[in-house]
Amino acid sequence: MEFSLNEWKVLLLSTVPLGELRVSIPYGIYIGLSPIKTFLLACIGNFLPIIPLLLLLNPISDIINKVPKINNYYQKFLMKTRKKSGNVEKYGAIGLLLFVAVPLPGTGIYSGAVVAFLLGIRFWYALISLTLGMVTAGIAITLASTGAKQLSSLIYDFEYIIAGLFILSIAIWFIKKKRN
Known part of the structure; x- marks a missing residue:
């Protein structure tokens, strides 16, 4: 399977911390890619940094220490971040999912990975939460980018994705409940 230049642009734009899905999805739709293809490419690109981020934040922190x-600055930053992470800390992995799912500046997978690290959320919980949050944000951004005119045709295509998110959310809830 070969990608066109425009498809590569969407994929690569979604890996950049400042834009992520909030830039790549509207761009892909604007340049004429189908909303579904744009959504999938952007989510794949946005997923690529998650595992390296989760694995490298601890060693980087050790070096900084x-x-x-x-x-000194790093410890102050950690204290401030922990104080401001109330709801995420309160709800753990589900709070992290919700944090990343809100498509606002500063709530993507990069900041979500940092929050997961700071709060000590275990790798697999963080990975699942970041991925589900990313997909949820991607759906919201795609729907907003395509406008109400195309909403009805997209809902059919997204129903399987939404069903999958629902099932994964229930699985996370059961895991969390079993853990407590």
Whole structure:
């Protein structure tokens, strides 16, 4: 399967921290890609950094802790972030999912991965939460980008994705309930 230049642009734009899905999906639809193809490419591209982020944040933190001048600022940053992460901390992995699912600036997978690290959310819970939040945000952005005119045709295509999100959310809830 070969990708066109425009498809590569959407895929790569979605990996960039400042834009993520909020830029790549409207761009893909604007340049004429189908909403479903744009959604899938953007989600694939946005998923690519999740695992490296989750795996590398702890070693990077360890390195920062060894540099005294940087460590002081870093510890202040950690304290402020932990204080401001109330609902995410209260609800754990589900709070993280909701945090990433809201398609606002600063609530994508990059900031979600940092929050997961700071709150000590385990790898698999963080991975599932970030992925589900990303897909939920992607659906919202795609629907908003296509407008009400195309909404009815998209709902049929997204019903399977929504059903999958629902099933995964229930699975997370059961895992969390079993853990407590």
